[in-house]
Amino acid sequence: MRVIVAEDSVLLRMGLVRLLEERGIDVVAETGTARGLLELVEAKRPDAVLLDVRMPPTYTDEGVRAAEAVLARRSGTGVLLLTQYVETSAAVQVLARSPEGFGYLLKDRVADPDELCTALKRVAAGESALDPDIVVRLLRRRRTQGALDQLTDREGQVLALMAEGWSNDEISRRLRVGAKTLETHIRSVFTKLGLEPDAGANRRVLAVLRYLRA
Amino acid sequence: MKLRGDRPPGTVPLPTLTGWGAAALAAGLGGCWAYARIGAEPADLARDLCVGWAFAGSGLVAWARRPANRTGPLMLAEGLTWFLGNLQGTPVPLLFTLGAWGEALNLAVLAHLLLVFPDGRAGGAGERRLIAAGYLLVAVGGLIRVLLYDPAADSSASYLTCTDCGPNAFLVRHDADLFGAVDLVYRWAGVALTVLVALRMVQRWRAASPARRRVLLPSWVAVGLSLAFVGWEMLYLLMPRLLGGADAVLALPSDLTEVAVPVVFLVSLLRMRLRRASVGDLLVAVGRTPTAHDLQDTLRRTLGDPTLVLGLRTGAGHADPDGRPLPASRAPDRDVTPAGTDQDAGAVLVHDSALAEDPALLAAACAVVRLWRRNALLRAQAEEQARAARTAPGRLLRTVDEERRRLERDLHDGAQTRLVYTLMTLRRLDAGLPSGVDPALRRTVTEVEGSLRQALEELRDLARGIHPEVLGRAGIGPALTSLAEQCPVPVTVEAEPGRYPPLVESTAYFVVSEALANAVKHAAARRIEVRARRSGARLVVEVADDGVGGVADPATGAAAGGGTGLTGLVERVAAVCGSLEVDSPEGRGTRIRVELPCA
Numbered sequence: 001m002r003v004i005v006a007e008d009s010v011l012l013r014m015g016l017v018r019l020l021e022e023r024g025i026d027v028v029a030e031t032g033t034a035r036g037l038l039e040l041v042e043a044k045r046p047d048a049v050l051l052d053v054r055m056p057p058t059y060t061d062e063g064v065r066a067a068e069a070v071l072a073r074r075s076g077t078g079v080l081l082l083t084q085y086v087e088t089s090a091a092v093q094v095l096a097r098s099p100e101g102f103g104y105l106l107k108d109r110v111a112d113p114d115e116l117c118t119a120l121k122r123v124a125a126g127e128s129a130l131d132p133d134i135v136v137r138l139l140r141r142r143r144t145q146g147a148l149d150q151l152t153d154r155e156g157q158v159l160a161l162m163a164e165g166w167s168n169d170e171i172s173r174r175l176r177v178g179a180k181t182l183e184t185h186i187r188s189v190f191t192k193l194g195l196e197p198d199a200g201a202n203r204r205v206l207a208v209l210r211y212l213r214a
Numbered sequence: 215m216k217l218r219g220d221r222p223p224g225t226v227p228l229p230t231l232t233g234w235g236a237a238a239l240a241a242g243l244g245g246c247w248a249y250a251r252i253g254a255e256p257a258d259l260a261r262d263l264c265v266g267w268a269f270a271g272s273g274l275v276a277w278a279r280r281p282a283n284r285t286g287p288l289m290l291a292e293g294l295t296w297f298l299g300n301l302q303g304t305p306v307p308l309l310f311t312l313g314a315w316g317e318a319l320n321l322a323v324l325a326h327l328l329l330v331f332p333d334g335r336a337g338g339a340g341e342r343r344l345i346a347a348g349y350l351l352v353a354v355g356g357l358i359r360v361l362l363y364d365p366a367a368d369s370s371a372s373y374l375t376c377t378d379c380g381p382n383a384f385l386v387r388h389d390a391d392l393f394g395a396v397d398l399v400y401r402w403a404g405v406a407l408t409v410l411v412a413l414r415m416v417q418r419w420r421a422a423s424p425a426r427r428r429v430l431l432p433s434w435v436a437v438g439l440s441l442a443f444v445g446w447e448m449l450y451l452l453m454p455r456l457l458g459g460a461d462a463v464l465a466l467p468s469d470l471t472e473v474a475v476p477v478v479f480l481v482s483l484l485r486m487r488l489r490r491a492s493v494g495d496l497l498v499a500v501g502r503t504p505t506a507h508d509l510q511d512t513l514r515r516t517l518g519d520p521t522l523v524l525g526l527r528t529g530a531g532h533a534d535p536d537g538r539p540l541p542a543s544r545a546p547d548r549d550v551t552p553a554g555t556d557q558d559a560g561a562v563l564v565h566d567s568a569l570a571e572d573p574a575l576l577a578a579a580c581a582v583v584r585l586w587r588r589n590a591l592l593r594a595q596a597e598e599q600a601r602a603a604r605t606a607p608g609r610l611l612r613t614v615d616e617e618r619r620r621l622e623r624d625l626h627d628g629a630q631t632r633l634v635y636t637l638m639t640l641r642r643l644d645a646g647l648p649s650g651v652d653p654a655l656r657r658t659v660t661e662v663e664g665s666l667r668q669a670l671e672e673l674r675d676l677a678r679g680i681h682p683e684v685l686g687r688a689g690i691g692p693a694l695t696s697l698a699e700q701c702p703v704p705v706t707v708e709a710e711p712g713r714y715p716p717l718v719e720s721t722a723y724f725v726v727s728e729a730l731a732n733a734v735k736h737a738a739a740r741r742i743e744v745r746a747r748r749s750g751a752r753l754v755v756e757v758a759d760d761g762v763g764g765v766a767d768p769a770t771g772a773a774a775g776g777g778t779g780l781t782g783l784v785e786r787v788a789a790v791c792g793s794l795e796v797d798s799p800e801g802r803g804t805r806i807r808v809e810l811p812c813a
Contacts, residue, residue: 008627009627009631009635011631011632011635012631012634012635012638015635015638015639016638019638019642053687054626054683054687058686059623059626059627059686060686060687060688061687061688064687064688084626084630084674084677084683085674085678085683085684086674087683087684087696087699088696088699089684089688089692089693089695089696090684090687090688090692093688093692107630107634108634108637108667108670110634110637110638111634111637111638111640111641111663112641113641113645137699138699141699141700141701141702144702145702145703145704147704213695213698213699214698214704214706
């Protein structure tokens, strides 16, 4: 897998590159700014870009805009956005436009090489990948509001995995349920929450996220 | 600080004034004694004293008030010479001669006075020649006449009935015909001079500005009366028979003229005093903080000069209240009086030169202008300070806001990043540990990792509290949604997309954050609605919950129930010149509405 690392902290960028290379991932370029990233992507045609939300010069939305720009090319390059905060507006903003090949991970996650690489592989494959911690937070909040009372425990688990962007195959593998059973659970969740059923794993991430944020 | 023009330069010493006053008194009494000696009636005496002393008194007052002006001494001289003719009534021949010679001296002095009034200076060579001609006529013509004058023979040649006068010490030769001819020429020369003086006065009147005419009025009255007198005298000379008892008839306009002039002069002085009293009106006007225009109008009225212009400093020159620059060069008959202090020539009065006649009045007007300017300056300073005081909290907040952004970024770039890197390295260390390692060591590494994650979590919360990253990145709408995400109670957010000034966004965020916390903690709300939209140049934010209500309005203090933590909001909103309303009826929820100006 060929990856570009865009991170403004030299220290962290160095650590990330080393970590990825140790895992056999080919870091084809690294950069400290979001400016010029698109040209870099055009030139190197990587499978994925690992990108910090906050980049110079203003450290506000440079990373988000770069992610949108890369995904808008629809050339098969996925984007994994690293965030410092458990906050989903950036994810929703990007997902609303480009539901495929986008991941949103808490920065702490880079300490878990397996999870980081898995997420990179998923966005490279065009899937979605939302940080489990963020999903857990959103679910916990909705649960305290009583919005998820009608869901069974199993349905709750299905909802969480859907929010994280997993495909049906992966969900049934993880929960050890058959494909048919899973589909029943999914339908039930959608009906109970009053959501439009949507078969595509990527598109339903947005629907579930929007529901959870409400 | 010395104020210019408060007092004319120099003063007349009191002994000098008292001395001249005593001289006038003595001259009057002596003159009367001589006048009475040759049979004057008490009424004549009274009239004679009235005129002489009126001139002398008015002259002394004018001299004391305006020492630099020759008008006062001239009036005093008029009063003293008035009694000169009466010396013809003394039994001393030399004094008689002196009286007969200087009988008309007071008329020359009067002409002098009229021609130099009110400045005390002759306006030109023509006027100076007229004045000199008057004195020359009395000195030479009067001398020639007195050499031929025998009072015993020509008793009607004087205004006195002088049958017992004399003898004339200078009498060279008596010839009734010769004396009659000389006397007639002498009188006609006097009439001619009087007419010339009168014509000059008419010329001056026609050329004068309104302000100067006002000042010239006394001399104008005098000229009018003099002309009447001349008319009578001509009639007497040409047709003495027609008039019959001419002496008595002639005495009336003559005396009227002479009495009227000092009286009119006195009235003029009195009017100046009255005008000076109207400086009080100016002060009242200044108290109403007038515009430059209003002040100029008031000054025009008070000083009686409709052409007066109040010039205010603009850059290098001065401009009138309409902003038109004043001409740099001085126009004739126009004076420019600086109305500022020595240090500050911020204002000038451009006025008719005639106003210089009463420097004290002008000085008072200038003082009023200074007062007005100082008032305006103080008011401007006070307003500036009030404005600064109003905007200071906003400026301070903006600084604090910027500081918080910087601090959050520093935390993100520094400590957070380094902690993440440390966590990464620790995981590498953990992964690199051989399988047979002491389990205690592995436990320690796990403990350190847990502690690091905890530190990261706490640091993240701290940074978010200092400044929410989403606010700077995505603006108030996503930031409010983020707030809603963290709220344990369902919150619907309706926010128009759009960005506002950073401090407005931070304030709105702070308000909603506080309002949400309040609704959850105190109001037991089950649903909360947050709305943010632009209304004109303002950001309007509303937070409504379905809680217990009864929250005190922190702005009005109208406590409907248990007071809560909304007081901090009022100050925060007021600091950015916004407004906050709280509507919280008991049991019917709470609605908070904040309007923040975006300018």
